[in-house]
Amino acid sequence: MSMPYNFDELVDRKNTNCVKYDASERFFGKADVLPLWVADMDFKTPDFVVDTLKERLEHDVLGYTFRPDSCTSAIVNWLKNRHRWSIKGEWLHYSPGVVPALAFAVQVYTQPGDEVIVQTPVYFPFFSAIKNNNREMVENPLVLKGDRYYFDIDDLKKKISPKTKLLLLCNPQNPGGMSWTESELKELGDICLENNVVVVSDEIHSDLTFPGKRHIPLATVSDEIAQNTITLMAPSKTFNLAGLSTSFLVIPNKGLFDKYDELMKATHVYQGNLFGNIAMEAAYSKGESWLNELMLYIEANYDFMASFFKDNLPGIKPMKPDATYLVWLDFSSYGLKDKELNEKIVNAGVGLNRGVQFGKQGKGFMRINIACPRKTLEQALLQLKSAFAT
Structure with a gap:
C-alpha cells in the first residue's frame, strides 16, 4: 500500500x-x-502545518499575538486521543522549548545547593540545566540488562537525601528509546512522593511511539503522582518544528503551577511566537x-x-x-x-x-x-x- x-x-x-x-x-x-x-x-x-503558516502570511501585519482557545483545545484533544490523558486547559503553561523549561523548573522548584537527580545515560541538557543554575547533580545510573535499561530503585533510595528536591525523568528515554512501563513509573513516582521530591518529566518524544507500542505519561499513573509531576511536551520533535521554539508544560498541582507562573511573569518568555502557536495548533489538529x-x-x-x-x-x-x-x-x-x-x-x-x-x-x-x-x-x-x- x-x-x-x-x-x-x-x-x-x-x-x-x-x-x-x-x-x-x-x-x-x-x-x-x-x-x-x-x-x-x-x-x-508536514504540508498542513506549512500551508497554515503560509495562509497567515497572507496578512501583512505580524504583530503581538496570543494563543487562542482553539490552540488549548487542540493540545487537550491530542493528549486525550493519543495518550488517553484527560487534562484541563488551566493546567497548561508554556516555554520557548523543553530545554529552557528544564532550566526554568530547576530555578523554580529548587534553591542553589539543592540536589537534583538524573538517571544516566540521559539527554545531556539535563546536566547543564542543573550545573548552570548552581544546583548539585546526583546521578542515579540506569541498569543495562540485555537490550534495555531499567531503573535502579535501590540506588535511588540510597541517593535521596534531605537536600534532594527534584528528579529529572526522561520518558520516553533518550538515548535508550524505551517507554517506561506503568509499574516502573509507579514505583519511581511513589518513592519521589514519599520523599517530597518533585518530578519533572521530559516527554518530548512521547508521540513518536513505534507501531504497537504505547507511551504512558507519568502523570496518568495516579492522582497523587500527577500532583507531584511537571510534564514537558512539544510538537517540535513530532512534526519537525524545532526552529519555532514552542513547547508546553502540564502542571495539575496549582501550587506548583503558580510557582512556575511567577517566573514566567517575571521573565515574560511564555508568550510564544506567532508562528509557533499557529504551527502547534495545526499539528495537533491535523497530524x-x-x-x-x-x-x-x-x-x-x-x-x-x-x-x-x-x-x-x-x-x-x-x-x-x-x-x-x-x-x-x-x-x-x-x-x-x-x-x-x-x-x-x-x-x-x-x-x-x-x-x-x-x-x-x-x-x-x-x-x-x-x-x-x-x-x-x-x-x-x-x-x-x-x-x-x-
Whole structure:
C-alpha cells in the first residue's frame, strides 16, 4: 500500500542556517559528513502545518499575538486521543522549548545547593540545566540488562537525601528509546512522593511511539503522582518544528503551577511566537494520520539498519526503541576509546552523537538519528562499513 506522504524525498537543507548541516564543521571538524545526530528530521515539515503558516502570511501585519482557545483545545484533544490523558486547559503553561523549561523548573522548584537527580545515560541538557543554575547533580545510573535499561530503585533510595528536591525523568528515554512501563513509573513516582521530591518529566518524544507500542505519561499513573509531576511536551520533535521554539508544560498541582507562573511573569518568555502557536495548533489538529505513516517509515528504517548491521557489521549492536527516531548503538566490541571511536566515524564521513555526552555510562556507544530518507541512511551505513568492516 503506497503512502500519500513521500518520506523518501531528499530535501537539501544546506545553506539554510541549519545546525545539522551548516554547522557540521564546527561540531565535527569537517564539513563533508552525513549528519545523523541532532534531533530534527530530514523530512519536510508536514504540508498542513506549512500551508497554515503560509495562509497567515497572507496578512501583512505580524504583530503581538496570543494563543487562542482553539490552540488549548487542540493540545487537550491530542493528549486525550493519543495518550488517553484527560487534562484541563488551566493546567497548561508554556516555554520557548523543553530545554529552557528544564532550566526554568530547576530555578523554580529548587534553591542553589539543592540536589537534583538524573538517571544516566540521559539527554545531556539535563546536566547543564542543573550545573548552570548552581544546583548539585546526583546521578542515579540506569541498569543495562540485555537490550534495555531499567531503573535502579535501590540506588535511588540510597541517593535521596534531605537536600534532594527534584528528579529529572526522561520518558520516553533518550538515548535508550524505551517507554517506561506503568509499574516502573509507579514505583519511581511513589518513592519521589514519599520523599517530597518533585518530578519533572521530559516527554518530548512521547508521540513518536513505534507501531504497537504505547507511551504512558507519568502523570496518568495516579492522582497523587500527577500532583507531584511537571510534564514537558512539544510538537517540535513530532512534526519537525524545532526552529519555532514552542513547547508546553502540564502542571495539575496549582501550587506548583503558580510557582512556575511567577517566573514566567517575571521573565515574560511564555508568550510564544506567532508562528509557533499557529504551527502547534495545526499539528495537533491535523497530524494524526501523518504521524502514523511517519512511524511506519521510521520503524522500517530501523529494521533496515538492524539487518544491515547483522549482515555487515555484527560488532555494532542497536538498541531497538519503543519510541523516538534516535537509536543507541553499542560499539563496545571494538574496544576503542571514545575519542578514537568518534574520529573513526567522522573520518568515515558520518556525524553521530558521542555516547559520553550522555554520561560516563555512554562509553562505547553512539547515538544515531534515523529520521531521514532511506537512501541517506543507507549511504551512512555503507560509509560505516568501509571504516569498521574487517
